Amino acid sequence: MDAFSRSWAALRAAVAELPDEDFARPSGCAGWLVRDLVCHLIIDAQDVLITLVTPAGTEPTRDAVTYWDIAEKPPTGDDPLDALIVRLAAAYEEPWLLKFHLDDVGSAAGRAAELADPALRVATRDVVLTADDYLRAYVLEWTLHHLDLIAHLPDAADPPAEGLSGARELLEKIAGAAFPPSFSDKDALLVGTGRRAPSEAEKSELGELAAKLPLVLG
Template sequence: MDLFSHSWTALRTAVAELPDEDFARPSGCAGWLVRDLVCHLIIDAQDVLITLVTPTEAEPNRDAVTYWDIVEPPTGDDPLDALIVRLAAAYEQPWLLKFHLDDVGSAAGRAAELADPEVRVSTRDVVLTTGDYLSAYVLEWTLHHLDLIAYLTDAAEPPAEALARSREMLEEIAGAAFPPSFSDRDALLIGTGRRAPDGSQRAALGELAGRLPLAIG
């Protein structure tokens, strides 16, 4: 849960420090500008708040790793993706996106700090403990932090411990370890299809290369 707070704070800080012109630059998410990604983060924060106040007595059927499903790689053509683009454009000014993310994001962060990790919550038709739910989001925040800075040279990187933990989670999802020669960032970008491996990296991946990318959702 501490890593949830650390990775989420780092991501929100990176957004807050962006100059206005960076909001019109592309992000690492297919079809999304940085402003669209920030709008998506606002919705993510709302989802966290909703989930944390949706307790259930049902038995958990997912954990921090199995929370994620393997989905088709994003193309930018999904109707929800298109909605995000329209919603982000409606903000018009970057400071409004920053303000809303800080407002809702700070609330989500406080709610996470106050949450009982043993309480069961329900979301997306699955049940898991609050601790597992928040741990799952370390991967979400870290990947989106990489998306945020994909084409930005001066933005802060995700925390090293968040990168390391996210790599571990992705390896558990894959059922195989990435080559030791891969940095945590390389493993996440290549493993999720955000970047294609070069020739030497593909050779190092071996059979795992044929199972990539692991698009999660």
């Protein structure tokens, strides 16, 4: 719960601190500008709110690791839902409106997470998992999108160290293997999810794990 709150608060603060001109810069998500990514975060916050008030009456079918589906190819931005995000973001017209909506809905999602019973079973995407596992999965989501947000913003702050290490640990469990100790948490996440191509030296260090990468999470 604490890791979720810290990673989410840091991501929202990073958005709040962006100057208007940065909203028109590319993000780390293919086909999306920073404004598009922020619009996606608003929808993510809505999903968190919906999920935490959708209790399930059955046993969990997934946990924080198996919550993630692995796609065969990285997103290109051409998916209909991805294209919808671009249109929605453009409809905001002014960056302050995106900031306001994210702060409004995002704060509510953060409070809902703090109030949630970790053992509560919740339903989302036709699966059931505990609130604790759901929120732990979202630490990975927030951390990766924080990296996406600052991909072309060299002066922006990195995600919290706790979020980076927790996200790396979860990604290693998804991969079924650990990244080399020489990889920083940030590099493990970027390379592991295909956000950055590994160098030849890194490929050599990755060994058999290189064949499993990138892990395209969905």
